[in-house]
Amino acid sequence: MEELKLALKVDDLDNVATIFADAITDGTRVEVRDKKGNMEEITVHGDVPYGHKIALCNIARGEHIMKYGECIGAASCDIKKGDYVHVHNLEALRGRGDL
Amino acid sequence: MSYTFQGYRRANGTFGARNLVAVIPSVICANDVGQAICRQVQGTIGYFHHQGCCQLPIDLKRVTDTLSNLGQSPNVGAALIVSLGCEGTDHERLVEEIRATGKPVEIIRIQELGGTSRAIQAGIDAAQRLVQQISGLQREPADISNVIMSIKCGASDTTSGMASNCVIGYVADKLVDLGATVVFGETTEFLGGEHILARRAVGGEDGPVGRKIYEIVDRMEKRAKSVGEDMRGGQPTPGNIAGGLSSIEEKSLGAIVKSGHRPIQGVLEYTDRVTDQKGLWIKDAPGREPEILTGMAATGAQIMLFSTGRGAPQGFPSMPVVKICGNPNTYERMQHDMDLNAGRIITGEKTIEEVGEEAFELLIRVLSGEMTKNEALGYFGSMDIFCLGPVI
Structure with a gap:
């Protein structure tokens, strides 16, 4: 059986992980690892390019998206566990003219 | 544990990782003359920026300060200032401040020398002198x-x-x-x-x-x-x-x-x-x-x-x-x-x-x-x- 592709979770507080692998398509199963060596298998929803992120749990619209244990923006719509997370469903909260 | 590198000791006690002659146009209008000098003379580098005139006083001071600081860098062994002659930066201050660190500094003025080709000739002569003056410096442990x-x-x-x-x-x-x-x-x-x-x-x-x-x-x-x-x-x-x-x-x-x-x-x-x-x-x-x-x-x-x-x-x-x-x-x-x-x-x-x-x-x-x-x-x-x- 082919080895599972890895996704890295940086901090305990994070609700996204970064996948450093090519050919991640809808339905691919990845292994999420954190610094302590904990592992969890997650099914990816959507095609995810190298170095991009997936959700580790359901994230409701408006909730903070966390990486490095810090807020990197808010969910602009409801996000499901395994969904591809990027500019289409994450909005920055800083450097904006409208906030 | 202590670590050393091999550097060029400067008169003001700093150590350079390089020993370059810096060609410093005091204004964008002097860039072409500076580039011609750098193309001809080995051991030179140029700071070809886009500022130096028709700016607010705060920025003209900022440009002069920055060019002076670049000339004072430990990696620079000598400097040649290339001035047009009518710019807003203080090119005389550049000469004074860089010279105060103990480095040889020369200046050429394009308008005073009679234009581009004469300035390039004078600049090549000056840069050549500076390169020969500093090129024998040896690295020492720092x-x-x-x-x-x-x-x-x-x-x-x-x-x-x-x-x-x-x-x-x-x-x-x-x-x-x-x-x-x-x-x-x-x-x-x-x-x-x-x-x-x-x-x-x-x-x-x-x-x-x-x-x-x-x-x-x-x-x-x-x-x-x-x-x-x-x-x-x-x-x-x-x-x-x-x-x-x-x-x-x-x-x-x-x-x-x-x-x-x-x-x-x-x-x-x-x-x-x-x-x-x-x-x-x-x-x-x-x-x-x-x-x-x-x-x-x-x-x-x-x-x-x-x-x-x-x-x-x-x-x-x-x-x-x-x-x-x-x-x-x-x-x-x-x-x-x-x-x-x-x-x-x-x-x-x-x-x-x-x-x-x-x-x-x-x-x-x-x-x-x-x-x-x-x-x-x-x-x-x-x-x-x-x-x-x-x-x-």
Whole structure:
């Protein structure tokens, strides 16, 4: 059986992980690892390019998206566990003219 | 453990990693004459910027200060000022201040000499004299505490914050512990991570340094908003977004990793030089390469460690720029531009500490004379000075 592709979770507080692998398509199963060596298998929803992120749990619209244990923006719509997370469903909260 | 590098001792007690004759146009209008001189005379480099006239007084002072600081850099052994004659910068002050560090300085004035071809001839003669005057200087051992290292990340992706910036953070901590000076900047890329930096400030978040960190970030954010524009679309850059960075906050949190873990001693303005400051310092400068590389070299930094994920190839005329690549695929594609592969951290082949030690050894070799890839390729022609007001 082919080895599972890895996704890295940086901090305990994070609700996204970064996948450093090519050919991640809808339905691919990845292994999420954190610094302590904990592992969890997650099914990816959507095609995810190298170095991009997936959700580790359901994230409701408006909730903070966390990486490095810090807020990197808010969910602009409801996000499901395994969904591809990027500019289409994450909005920055800083450097904006409208906030 | 003590470490030394082989450097050029300057009259004012600093040590250079290079021994160059700097050709310094005092205004953009003198660039072509300066370029002709550099093409002809070996051992010269040029600071070909785009400022120096029809600017507000605050910016004319800023341009003069920056060019003076570049001339005073330990990597510069002598300077030739190329003046048009009617510019707004204070070219006579450039001569005085650079000469005061004990270096030979000459000046040519294009209008006074009778135009382009005569100025080029006089400039070639002067640059040739200067190169011959300093080229016999020998390197000698210098303690690592004499190093001023600048750090920067550019063309970042998600590997930057998880590999190459971690390597630079490791080297930054080690240098600070050895009594050297480390300077980082890119104030725009503190947005969303400024609280982490402020808490690391000497005197804490509420002390003068912590408050100053909040102040420079606020100033940068307001400057972006003042033209009625949203920063999104400009930061993160399209390349950052293609590389997986979704917001300025995510970019910032990855970017500040390169500053390591030591306390932040203070904030330097764009035109401030490091004189006797040791430890980790912030320089208030934007993230774009030409302006921050210029600011860092003007600070007095002899070297820069530069982290990239998507592959930034450029360097700076008088400051070796060591490229540390966090993305293993980019390193594979751009080996002629990348000095060190930190992508091995992403693939699990090496730890941050192992690549950090490799980066530290490379740093000492480059300080001692080994050329970086961009130096050997001559990829260091673009620079600029970060100004505040409009061109008038």
